[in-house]
Amino acid sequence: METLKNQFKKIYHDLDIYNLPENIKKTFKTNLSKIEQWIEKNWEFPEKFFRINLYPLSNEIELELVQLIDLFLFLVKEGIFILNWEYHCPHCNAVPDFKHNFSDLRGEGFCPLCDVKFRNILDENIEVTFTIHPQFYKIPEEIEEKYRTEMHQKALEKQYLLEKPFLSGLECLNSKLFQEFFGNQVLSVEESLGIQNIILMFTDLKGSTAMYRKYGDTVSYNIVREHFKLLFNVIENHNGIIIKTIGDAVMASFIKSEDAMQSALEIFNNFLERIWDPAGYLEVKIGLHKGPVIVVNLNDRIDYFGNTVNIASRIQSQLKYHSIGFTDAIYNNDNIKTILRQFIKENKDKDRIIQIYRKNVKLKGIDEEMYLYYLKSNKFQ
DSSP: OHHHHHHHHHHHHHGGGSOOOHHHHHHHHHHHHHHHHHHHHTTTOGGGGSSBOHHHHHHHTTOOHHHHHHHHHHHHHTTSEEEEEEEOOTTTOOOOEEESSGGGOOSEEEETTTTEEEEOBTTTTEEEEEEEOTTTOOOOHHHHHHHHHHHHHHHHTTOOOOOSSOOBHHHHHTOHHHHHHHTTOOOOTTOOEEEEEEEEEEEEETTHHHHHHHHOHHHHHHHHHHHHHHHHHHHHHTTOEEEEEETTEEEEEESOHHHHHHHHHHHHHHHHHOOBTTTBSOOEEEEEEEEEEEEEEETTEEEEESHHHHHHHHHHHHOOSSEEEEEHHHHSOHHHHHHHHHHHHHHHTTTOOEEEEEEEEOOTTOSSOEEEEEEEETTOO
């Protein structure tokens, strides 16, 4: 325990060297002690440190899951825990394979018990667990052996059940700190992983070409840079991550529709209120869509491809004014409707009229017509 305590002391001391937002540093300094106390409390129970599921731990130590994910990723970086990416067979639920590095994951798995191949889906059959590093705590071999034996036997009897909820690969991947610490871990260019449901956001700064022409490169670039800072902060504060920028456009992803919509609405209102010197008011167009994608390696970075990406991008590109466009996949959610009603009411109290209307459209390059919802303000028509 003494070696581990010394490592925690070093972490507290060295935390400031990391390029982390101040709010995250403050959170870590507050919450690291909870993990240290939890380890000390359970020191005589080695099974507690093997294949740690962050969902029950979040409840046990009364720490929000998102914060706990970031904290454990940080402690993986510091060498206290090992991260496990575990493939579950969709037929028997057993774990036929696992990796410690995201770049070692493969799109296709094989279960010898069922004698079947299967597709690995980050938000369905890939579980992320954490195990304490043997440098600080040696877990008895019989604990792992007991787990493997019981899993094998129950899987043969079709009685092995997944612990639910469990931390999915997507929940780990869609963390800013994962991108910060392990962004160099990319898939082989020949591999891809599936995601069944993710929310994508595309933004575009309206009239940026004319702005460059009117105010020149330096002034316009500074405005675009400041607009990126605003978007990045809002997106990350609502549990989203930046996938990439394309010119003055942003592609981001979220796990929850509520987070994506709250982020879009905050950006929308920011641009209603802010005057960008010397350009004045600017307009941003935002597209949201939810659906399946594939995760790939593009230019040594994680990227998403598929029809969902195409639709989200096309929604943004066909908007004409400062507005948010989104599909039924986003709107058909009671929480989203509540968020939108509250947003309209809050703006009405500020004498701003916000309208939502629906239109049947055919997006460029998309075969089927679809209903799109548009949120706009009377300030920009």
